[in-house]
Amino acid sequence: MSGEIQEGLSSLKATGTFNYKAVLWLLFTLALTSTYSTTQAAFYILLLIFIIDIFKKRVNSFPPPLYTRVFVVFTAYFLIATVFSIDFISALKARNIPIHLMIVYIVGNEKFSRRFFSWILYVFFFGCTVSSIYAVIQKISGISRVTGFFGDYQTLAGILSVCILILSSCILNMKPVKKRVVSLMAVILLINMTALYFTFTRSALIGLIFGLVVLFYIRAKWTLFVFISIVFLLLGISLHSPKSEIGDLVLSIMFPRDRASSRFIVNRDRIDMYGDSLKIVKKHPLTGIGYETLDIVYHDPEWDLEASKQYTRISSNYFNVLVSSGIPGFLTYMIYIGATLYLLVRALGALKGSVYYSFSAGVAASMVFTMTAGLFEPVFFDPKIRFLMYYFIGLVFLFYCREAKEKDQLHAGDRIKPQ
Secondary structure: OHHHHHHHHHHHHOOOHHHHHHHHHHHHHHHOOOOHHHHHHHHHHHHHHHHHHHHOOOOOOOOOHHHHHHHHHHHHHHHHHHHOOOOHHHHHHHHHHHHHOOHHHHHHOOOOOHHHHHHHHHHHHHHHHHHHHHHHHHHHOOOOOOOOOOOOHHHHHHHHHHHHHHHHHHHHHOOOOOHHHHHHHHHHHHHHHHHHHOOOOHHHHHHHHHHHHHHHHHHOOHHHHHHHHHHHHHHHHHHHOOOOHHHHHHHHHHOOOOHHHOOOOOHHHHHHHHHHHHHHHHHOOOOOOOOOOHHHHHOOHHHOOOOOOOOOOOOOHHHHHHHHHHHHHHHHHHHHHHHHHHHHHHHHHHOOOOOOHHHHHHHHHHHHHHHHHOOOOOHHHOHHHHHHHHHHHHHHHHHHHHHHHHHHHHHHHHHOOOO
16 A cells, blocks of 8 residues: 555656646545535536547547437436526526536546556545544534535435445455455444434435445345344334434334424425425426426415425435426436446446456445435435546446456457467
8 A cells, every 4th residue: 555655646746737637636536525616626627628638639538338328318308408497597507417427528538547546545535534523523512413514414424325335345355464454444434334324314324225235235245134134233223212313214214294293304295395296297297397496486386386395406316307307308317327327237247356346336336325315315416426426437437448448459469369
């Protein structure tokens, strides 16, 4: 590890365009665990450099062609829904969604070495751990639901869940001889899981369980039974503990409750929001009402909606897309995330035995996390989580395409052997 750090430092001290970009990428990675404004600034600088590279024909590679096709279809219908929205100006506020997804292409144009990739992971784990420690301090100081540096407990829960899944995958791949490294990563994992617990975010906990089930199935099937047993044991303890906050959350998932009986958003509100979504889709089935326009509908009494508050988003990725872009837009979104997951599975097969396999397995499990948590919260619409997920997906595609290119060159060399 010391050799990697020394090599990474020497590359950052060297001159050259890539090294300035390397600093930007590390800044972008660190900002993903703390401040959104810095994340935005670094991203748009990287996007500008990418556009210049395209005009100067310095493009190295793109993600798999299937991803580009589904991304174009999703973006095209996103624009249609924006044009035909009930308020065009409000709908334009969501323009960042397809722009942020360009991170997959920006990462795909890079030539990250194995050493620099290690640096990206070090910075990410460090940032998440610092944010987790701060969140634990918040809990000790009396804050009921910790937010870390984000100011939002759901965002913190989403970022930490991705970190936990990737860390878990790396630990499963560690050799027993690296006991100190494994111990350090286990401590980091424990700190992040503690902070996640104190967010008391039901959707993240559910998504994390499904993500870990997938991860353990991929990496170590024997651990799956142990993990499920521990989950049910902890669940039983939480439900039977007096004044258990997590037990209160679990019960509110399974049973619609009186709004006054719990300080957490209850199942009844979600049921009302989903019912409201179907009412809206009946009136706008083809293009929806447009993104970022839900608050307009909730302020209009003519719609006769049921939810107790005037929400700006439905508590679900899927209902949000359905309301915002209609049934065709919902189908393009499902095809988009389905194709992305399919390509991640393909990448796992291609990268098996590679140094990038553990990371790729963690990212695939994180995709399952976002799809599951997205049933109950608009995870896709949180720009910080969206940035993180598609940044890492772009990295997996980069390694996948690089591996495929190297295999093609190797096969070509086998076919053209000197006589």
